[in-house]
Amino acid sequence: MVENPARLLLGPGPSPVDPRVTQAMSTPVIGHMDPMFVSDLGNTSELLRHVFGTKNRATFAVSGTGFSGMETALVNVIEPGDTVIVGVSGFFGVKAEELCRRLGAETIVVSNGFGLPVETIDIRSALEDSGDVKAVFLVSAETSVGLRQPLQDIAEVVHEFDSLLISDMVTLLGGAVVKVDEWEVDIAYSGSQKCIGTPPGSAPITFSPRAVEAIEQRKSPVPSWYLNALEISAYWAGELPYHHTCSSTVMYGLKKALELIKDEGLNNRAQRHEIHGAALRSGVEAMGLSVASLEGRRLGMLTPINIPEGIDDKDVRSALLEEYNTEIGGGLGDWAGKVWRIGLMGYGSTPANVLHILNALEHLLSERGHKCERGSATAAATQSLS
Numbered sequence: 001m002v003e004n005p006a007r008l009l010l011g012p013g014p015s016p017v018d019p020r021v022t023q024a025m026s027t028p029v030i031g032h033m034d035p036m037f038v039s040d041l042g043n044t045s046e047l048l049r050h051v052f053g054t055k056n057r058a059t060f061a062v063s064g065t066g067f068s069g070m071e072t073a074l075v076n077v078i079e080p081g082d083t084v085i086v087g088v089s090g091f092f093g094v095k096a097e098e099l100c101r102r103l104g105a106e107t108i109v110v111s112n113g114f115g116l117p118v119e120t121i122d123i124r125s126a127l128e129d130s131g132d133v134k135a136v137f138l139v140s141a142e143t144s145v146g147l148r149q150p151l152q153d154i155a156e157v158v159h160e161f162d163s164l165l166i167s168d169m170v171t172l173l174g175g176a177v178v179k180v181d182e183w184e185v186d187i188a189y190s191g192s193q194k195c196i197g198t199p200p201g202s203a204p205i206t207f208s209p210r211a212v213e214a215i216e217q218r219k220s221p222v223p224s225w226y227l228n229a230l231e232i233s234a235y236w237a238g239e240l241p242y243h244h245t246c247s248s249t250v251m252y253g254l255k256k257a258l259e260l261i262k263d264e265g266l267n268n269r270a271q272r273h274e275i276h277g278a279a280l281r282s283g284v285e286a287m288g289l290s291v292a293s294l295e296g297r298r299l300g301m302l303t304p305i306n307i308p309e310g311i312d313d314k315d316v317r318s319a320l321l322e323e324y325n326t327e328i329g330g331g332l333g334d335w336a337g338k339v340w341r342i343g344l345m346g347y348g349s350t351p352a353n354v355l356h357i358l359n360a361l362e363h364l365l366s367e368r369g370h371k372c373e374r375g376s377a378t379a380a381a382t383q384s385l386s
């Protein structure tokens, strides 16, 4: 058996896990119907409300990865024949669009191109042109292009048209201050393995009372048993003894990670991600590389970098694994082969990791003929950090 070399995870997720989370996950397995575990699920819901910035009763975590959150969000409210507007700025918006089509929805795509945000005016004009719209879907932090998609103004317009706002927060949650209630987002979901900082395996999700009402008023039953939001929510609230064999290992990891987020403070945590993202960008530019994401809409937790001419994407990523035991991400969708994606997420968002990845890239790129002054990237990042 090949030994796992404990990679340094500086890609788009999974991110490094705090040893206190790993320790919480090594407590003995207990039953999914044990009153002690069910009570802990209730405490975890409360912690999730804190990070989501919501009082929504229906707040829990799906047993699955980020896409199980996406499926839960969509499969519970979308019925065949419904009209849905999907904002597409990158790969994950495209996935949501595909899923809406599979659910039989009349799916209208609003896009200004890969890497570009959807503006309030775009959503307003799509709503004006589309009759009754069940929901508008937007990715709040599009991981494929490192783009922040503001939601608050759009939510106002969406509600003016009596539609629901659904948002993917897989990359955002735990790395930014999220205000689901204040922004008036009806359904938001995430994945545990990015800024929340646990291994993959749980997908936090929250439903507003308006979203719950939409589920209750469906004409047809929710077509998924496993992802039935109201049933999972009832199980988490201790009102339904069994829905599925929920893993105590996974959920104790999530609970510990959420406690650590609360202890750090949401503002501090958001600031930490912003500061380290900014330092990384200064170093990248000092090295003569360019950041691919749109200025003014960049994410602290995920930075896409344009791969310089003449440099082979996979060769550099393999060398990072072999020589530095470090993982970064490649591009997805339209940006496949064109960018590297560096994640500084959760426990991995540290000054040491910023300097480490800049130093490693500087070394590997200069070996491959890219002209840059050795030490310039780390010097620029250090200055940005000070």
Ligand SMILES: Cc1ncc(COP(=O)(O)O)c(C=O)c1O
Pocket (backbone or CB within 6 Å): 012, 013, 065, 066, 067, 068, 070, 092, 139, 141, 142, 143, 144, 168, 170, 171, 191, 200
């Ligand atoms: C924005 C976004 N949505 C959805 C997903 C899917 O999550 P998972 O791979 O955990 O299923 C990802 C994963 O990177 C993501 O970044």
